[in-house]
Amino acid sequence: MAGREKHLMGSKGTRRSKGNPAVAKVVKAKFVLEGINPDEYPAGGCVHPANIQ
Amino acid sequence: MKTAYSLKETPEEIAQDLQTQFSIDSPKAIVFFASSAFDPEAISSSMYKAFPNATVFGCSTAGEIVSGKMLKKSVVAMAFEDQIIDTINLSIIKDVKSDKAVEDAFAVFEKQVGKSMLELDPTAYVGLILVDGLSMKEEELMDKIGDLTNVTFLGGSAGDDLQFKQTHVFAAGQAYSNAAVLALLKPKIGFDIIKTQSFSASPRELLATRVDEQSRQVLEFNGKDAAAAYAEIIGASVEDAPKHFMKNPVGLIIDGEPYVRSPQQIKDNHMVFYCNVKDQMKLSILESTDIVKDTQTALAEKKAEMGKLGAILNFNCILRTLELESEGRTEDYGKIFEEVPTVGFSTYGEQCIGHVNQTATMLVFKG
Numbered sequence: 001m002a003g004r005e006k007h008l009m010g011s012k013g014t015r016r017s018k019g020n021p022a023v024a025k026v027v028k029a030k031f032v033l034e035g036i037n038p039d040e041y042p043a044g045g046c047v048h049p050a051n052i053q
Numbered sequence: 054m055k056t057a058y059s060l061k062e063t064p065e066e067i068a069q070d071l072q073t074q075f076s077i078d079s080p081k082a083i084v085f086f087a088s089s090a091f092d093p094e095a096i097s098s099s100m101y102k103a104f105p106n107a108t109v110f111g112c113s114t115a116g117e118i119v120s121g122k123m124l125k126k127s128v129v130a131m132a133f134e135d136q137i138i139d140t141i142n143l144s145i146i147k148d149v150k151s152d153k154a155v156e157d158a159f160a161v162f163e164k165q166v167g168k169s170m171l172e173l174d175p176t177a178y179v180g181l182i183l184v185d186g187l188s189m190k191e192e193e194l195m196d197k198i199g200d201l202t203n204v205t206f207l208g209g210s211a212g213d214d215l216q217f218k219q220t221h222v223f224a225a226g227q228a229y230s231n232a233a234v235l236a237l238l239k240p241k242i243g244f245d246i247i248k249t250q251s252f253s254a255s256p257r258e259l260l261a262t263r264v265d266e267q268s269r270q271v272l273e274f275n276g277k278d279a280a281a282a283y284a285e286i287i288g289a290s291v292e293d294a295p296k297h298f299m300k301n302p303v304g305l306i307i308d309g310e311p312y313v314r315s316p317q318q319i320k321d322n323h324m325v326f327y328c329n330v331k332d333q334m335k336l337s338i339l340e341s342t343d344i345v346k347d348t349q350t351a352l353a354e355k356k357a358e359m360g361k362l363g364a365i366l367n368f369n370c371i372l373r374t375l376e377l378e379s380e381g382r383t384e385d386y387g388k389i390f391e392e393v394p395t396v397g398f399s400t401y402g403e404q405c406i407g408h409v410n411q412t413a414t415m416l417v418f419k420g
Contacts, residue, residue, distance in 0.1 A: 016203060023175060023203050025308065026406055030199040032307045033407035035331030 054137055054364035054418060056394045058119040058129040064095040067128045068103035075132045080104060082141045084181075084236075084366065085111035085130035085223070086118075086398035089213040093221040093228035096128065101226030107132075108141050110234050112183040113221045115212030115371040116399035121391035123374065123383040123399075125214075131364065131396040137418070139239040142166065145224050146233040149190040154233070155197035162237050170202035178204045179244055179416060181366070184233035186210030186220040186401030189269065191408035192329050194233060199406065205246055206235065207414045209368030209400030220401065243419030245359055248405045249351035250313050250412040251373070252339035254306050257286050259336050266329045270320070278322040286338055295319060299376060302411055303336035311339055315372060315410035327372075327402060327410045344373055345385045348413065352389060361420030365390060367397030369413040374399040393420075 017024035031038055057074035059067040071085075083104045087096045093113060101109045111130075119129040133141065142165045144158040151157070159170045166173065182198070184191055191210055198206050211220035222234045259282060263273035274282035284294040287301055295318065304311030314336065315327045330336065356362050367390065377383045397415075405414040 020175070020203075026199075026203070026205070029307045029312075029406045030196075032305060033312060034196060035334055037335075 054134070054394045055132045056120050056130065056364075056396050057132075058117065058122070058124060058127050060124070060127050064091055064099040067091070067096065068099035071100075071128065071130050072103040075130075077132055077134060080107045080132040081135050081138050082108040082110075082133040083130055084133075084396070085109070085128055086114045086396060087111060087128040087223070088117060088126045089113045089115075089216065089220070090126045091128065093223070097221075097223035097228040098226045100130075100223070108143055108236075109226070110143055110183070110222075110224045110236060112209075112211035112223060112234070112398070113213055114398035115214050115401065116374050118367050118369060118387065118390070118395065118397035118399070120393065120395045122387040123377070129396045129398070131366065131394065137241060139241050140166075141239070142237045143224055144235045144237070145229065146194070146235065147229060149185060149188045149194060149231055149233050155194060155201060158233075158235050159201055162235075166237070170204065173202060173204050175203040175205060178237060178239050180204050180206035181236040181238065181416065182206045182208035182233060182404050183222045184208070184210050184404070185222060185229075185231055186212050187217065188231055191402050191404060195404055195407050204237070205405070207246055207368070207405040207416060209398060209404065209414070210402035212371060212399060212401045215371070240418060242363060243359060245355060245417050245419075246405060247351050247355055247415040247417055248310075248409075248412060249348055249415075250311055250409075251342045251344040251347040252302070252304060252311050252313060252411070253342055254304060254311055254337040255340050257338040259283065259286060259303060259338070261330045261332060261334045261336065264330055264332050266331065269326045269329045271324045271326065271330050279324040280319040280322045283316070283324060291319065291322070299372065300341040302339050304339045305334060306337050311337070312407065312409050313339065313411045328408045341376075344377060345382055345389065348386065348389050355417055359417065359419050362393045363418040363420035365393050365395040365397070365418070366416040367395055367413060368400050368403050368415065369397055370403055370411050371399040371401060372411045373413065
């Protein structure tokens, strides 16, 4: 499970942004405002993958 | 884009006055912001009747902004002409507490536009949100909007001139409370967003360790009573801590940019905020900087990016307005927008990606 949450967050950002960096930035900001900071899950975070829809 | 304002006494006179000033045969849309001094149903109805072929929407305020001025007891309006806007669609959320509020509103857009909201090109479309400023539902709405579309929605929470009794949003001649109006615009000209706040982040941080999101309260920071932890970190007594709220709110720092969470009051050693703070959220103590100077800089930077600025919709936090008033600088702030057709209002909260405080969010059109 190491890094699984971070990977899922990154994958959602990539899927949503379709390579558009502005959208990727917005998706990241949205995560952080919802209390999930991708920068704080380097290896084995504690967010349940089900929370990353 | 044309702007106008009216200081007439009755809704009927105001609508007539604005219609005369605009002198446009058939504007595509009118957005207006009205002091809560005016009867909400009457002002919405009068504006709708004055512009029968336009999409007409707006909200009540805690002060109005128009090119070059900050006003009270007025109505300000912007007219969007056909050459500026390709399409504009409105969707009214009549109950912001409904679980399906945004889904239902977006279903209306999807039917009108003929595409899923998730498929819409965020460089071609932009959304506006005007929401009841006393509903405490802004975060949920913005979270859901962000889940369902890549189109940026920005806007403000309606005000009632600091009475904190009832705020209204207006659409198609009606006035609604506990409601929101969403507008989906497809401009024919370039547009961009400004989000500006006059704070720098200090290295001092608070970690929210116990919260009550529904009531926007932080019960504990750093494992201590929230008020005690905040007072300690700013070097004040709990009793004096509220004196620091305006100049030292807290902020969530994302890519170096603060998303401000403003404390409202201390209640039973807990801290009540104007927007919610999530459990385990790490917040920096912010230090205020110069609102006028920072706003000038934000506009200058956007002008450098976009070329000439054609028009601005400005959703400016009431706490910024109160700070400007206390410093006698409302005229200076108004003058920043003297050269660009601008309307806006003093809000009870600002929206851009999420719900924020002590911020100005602006939709900027290219000139």
